[in-house]
Amino acid sequence: MKAFLNKRLFLRGSILxxxxxxxxxxxxxxxxxxxxxxxxxxxxxxxxxxxxxSLSMADVSWKEVFTDPYLVQYIEEGLQNNIDIRMALQQIxxxxxxxxxxxxxxxxxxxxxxxxxxxxxxxxxxxxxxxNGSLEQYEMVANLxxxxxxxxxxxxxKRAFQAGYLQSVxxxxxxxxxxxxxxxTTYYRLLALDAQLKITQQTVETRANSVETIKxxxxxxxxxxxxxxxxxxxxxxxxxxxxxIEREIFKTENTLSILLAKQPQHYERGVLDHQEITTEMKLxxxxxxxxxxxxxxxAEFDFIESFELTNVALTNFYPSLTLSASGGFQSLEFQNxxxxxxxxxxxVGGLTQPIFNQRKIRTQYEVSQAQQEQALLxxxxxxLEAGKExxxxxxxYDAETTKFEYRKEEVEALRRAETNSExxxxxxxxxxxxxxxxxxxELAAELNMIDTKLEQLLSVxxxxxxxxxxxx
Numbered sequence: 001m002k003a004f005l006n007k008r009l010f011l012r013g014s015i016l017x018x019x020x021x022x023x024x025x026x027x028x029x030x031x032x033x034x035x036x037x038x039x040x041x042x043x044x045x046x047x048x049x050x051x052x053x054s055l056s057m058a059d060v061s062w063k064e065v066f067t068d069p070y071l072v073q074y075i076e077e078g079l080q081n082n083i084d085i086r087m088a089l090q091q092i093x094x095x096x097x098x099x100x101x102x103x104x105x106x107x108x109x110x111x112x113x114x115x116x117x118x119x120x121x122x123x124x125x126x127x128x129x130x131x132n133g134s135l136e137q138y139e140m141v142a143n144l145x146x147x148x149x150x151x152x153x154x155x156x157x158k159r160a161f162q163a164g165y166l167q168s169v170x171x172x173x174x175x176x177x178x179x180x181x182x183x184x185t186t187y188y189r190l191l192a193l194d195a196q197l198k199i200t201q202q203t204v205e206t207r208a209n210s211v212e213t214i215k216x217x218x219x220x221x222x223x224x225x226x227x228x229x230x231x232x233x234x235x236x237x238x239x240x241x242x243x244x245i246e247r248e249i250f251k252t253e254n255t256l257s258i259l260l261a262k263q264p265q266h267y268e269r270g271v272l273d274h275q276e277i278t279t280e281m282k283l284x285x286x287x288x289x290x291x292x293x294x295x296x297x298x299a300e301f302d303f304i305e306s307f308e309l310t311n312v313a314l315t316n317f318y319p320s321l322t323l324s325a326s327g328g329f330q331s332l333e334f335q336n337x338x339x340x341x342x343x344x345x346x347x348v349g350g351l352t353q354p355i356f357n358q359r360k361i362r363t364q365y366e367v368s369q370a371q372q373e374q375a376l377l378x379x380x381x382x383x384l385e386a387g388k389e390x391x392x393x394x395x396x397y398d399a400e401t402t403k404f405e406y407r408k409e410e411v412e413a414l415r416r417a418e419t420n421s422e423x424x425x426x427x428x429x430x431x432x433x434x435x436x437x438x439x440x441x442e443l444a445a446e447l448n449m450i451d452t453k454l455e456q457l458l459s460v461x462x463x464x465x466x467x468x469x470x471x472x
Contacts, residue, residue, distance in 0.1 A: 002036050028318060029152030029311035032159070032304050037287075042378055044286035047394060056284025058292040058469035065279045069271050071187045074260060078183050081261040085179060088172035095168035102161030106152040112328075115139050138337045141328035148321045156311035163308060167301035171261030173471035174294035179259065180458070180470040184461045186256045191272040192251045192454035195241055199446050200242045207235035207439075214432070224342035227432040234436055238313045238443070272453060277460045283467065289386050291470030299382040303375040313365040319353035386466065393463035400456040407449035416441040 057065075079085060119135040139271055151156055185383035216232045217223040254264045289296050331337045354361055421435040462471065 003146075007264045014155060020356050021103050028315060029308075033302070035376060035379075037380070037383065039146045039287040040383055041289075044282060044289075044384070044390075045394070046387075046391040047283075047444075051347070054284055054288065055282045056292060056467055057279060057282050057289050057464055058284070058467035058471075059472070060469065061472065062280055062464075062470050065277060065469065066184060067278075068187075068270050068275060070267075070429075071184060072447060074187060074256070075180055075183050076260075077260050078179050079176060082259060083261050084175050085172070088175045090167075091168045092165070092172055095165035102158035104158055106149065108144050110142065110144050112142040113140070116334075118458065133251075135332070136334075137330070138334055139328065140337070140431040141326055144325045146323045148323070150321055151315040151318045153312055153315035156308040156315070160305045160308035160312065163301045163305035167298050167305065170298035170301060171266065172294075174298060177294055177468065177470040178467055181254070181461055181465040185382075185458055186252060187261060187269065187453055187462070188272075188275065188457045189328050190256070190267070190269055191247055191275060192250060193402065193451050194269070195272045195450045197242065197245045197249065198446050199443070199450070200238060200245055203238045203241055203443050204235070207231065207238050208211075211235050225254070225433065228351050230432065230436055233287075240407040273449065275457060277457065279448045279464075281397070281463060283390060284463045287400065288384060289468060290308070293382075293386050294468065294471055296382050296386055296468075297377075299375075299379040303372070303379045304394075306368070306372040310365070310368040313368040315365065316361045319351055322350045322352070324348045352448045386471055387464035390463065393459055393466045397456065397463060398457035400452055400459055404449070404456055405453045406451045407445065411442065412448055414438060414445050418442055 060114045062075065063072060066075065084205070115138075117135075117137045117139075119137075121135055147154070186346050211228070211231045214228050217346070218225060218228050251268055256265045256267055284292075290300065325347045326345070329338055329342040330344050331339065331342040336342055401460055418435070425432065425435055
């Protein structure tokens with residue numbers, strides 16, 4: 001008889017399990033499809049030379065874009081030691097843990113425990129008189145519970161965790177891209193400051209000699225005290241400018257130290273005039289930003305996560321089917337605890353349909369829909385901002401390249417003017433004021449030409465980052 005009951009119990013359990021697996025095909029959750037972004041990407045780059053091919057500067061390794069050996073070394077150190085990079089890696093580890101949890105959603109939960117209970121009962125009570133005033137019970141039980149993924153709730157949760165993990169990976173890639181841009185920008189600024197310092201030091205030396213010369217001419221009665229004072233003023237102006245540049249170099253080296261996670265120190269470096277970025281500046285079609293820009297990818301993964309969580313909220317309107325089982329040993333006497341007669345087992349199949357729960361399920365669904373729409377708008381906004389950065393970086397490069405030629409011609413013209421002013425002064429056709437004015441303009445023009453050269457380099461760095469380069 002007992003064997004017959006066990007057989008019936010096993011048969012019913014098998015039928016229930018089969019029914020639960022069969023019902024899992026009744027998915028109400030939707031599969032993700034990337035939204036139509038044709039309108040957002042059609043004229044994303046504001047340029048007359050619209051790209052038509054799939055080649056992009058972003059596909060080139062940063063080691064090929066930046067060829068200065070010092071800069072390559074500092075970028076490698078930054079990628080290994082930078083604190084923001086290490087924090088992003090920890091976020092990836094956390095995301096991976098959540099993703100593993102999502103994959104385990106299909107598995108049952110299993111718990112086990114053992115208890116020993118002693119109760120003192122009233123001897124005048126019904127149970128107390130029967131058990132002679134005390135009761136002891138020993139139990140060891142294992143509980144198993146499994147929910148059938150009928151409507152796709154577990155599957156959507158799993159995909160949401162995967163999207164969260166991929167978002168953390170994309171965030172790490174974005175940190176790498178930003179770090180490479182910051183190190184390159186800081187390094188090029190140091191080279192520009194070095195070039196400006198060199199010119200300023202030469203100017204200080206030249207003006208110191210001019211002061212001695214004008215003093216001698218004044219003693220000989222050929223110049224006035226006004227000319228002497230004007231030369232002294234220009235000499236001290238150049239010395240003050242040198243102090244400002246040296247201070248900026250000190251601060252910029254400290255900035256580079258932070259990026260490399262090092263103590264403040266001096267850094268060896270190259271020369272600005274030797275810096276060239278020869279990588280062909282290909283934009284690629286705007287749609288490539290969806291796979292090259294880490295922040296755009298992260299925004300899409302955020303949208304995917306919110307999409308899947310909306311699926312989860314939708315499945316909460318439908319009934320859930322669970323299978324629960326428990327079994328173990330139960331005895332009133334310790335010596336019989338693990339006896340075969342102490343075995344027990346329970347198998348329960350449950351169906352739960354929410355009816356009224358203070359509108360919590362509908363509220364959750366409506367909130368998830370709003371959050372999904374927010375994520376979609378953020379996705380589109382991030383894509384538009386990426387296109388803006390590409391357009392501005394490209395325009396800046398063209399503008400700085402053109403402006404550099406004008407700056408160079410300006411410097412050459414002022415150098416000729418200085419030479420002619422000296423000749424006219426020596427022949428009595430000009431004053432020292434004319435020469436001083438030309439020299440002051442020449443110094444400013446030379447410093448501006450270095451700034452323009454710097455901006456030209458930085459515009460290429462910005463374009464490389466805007467296209468999504470650096471993390472591959």
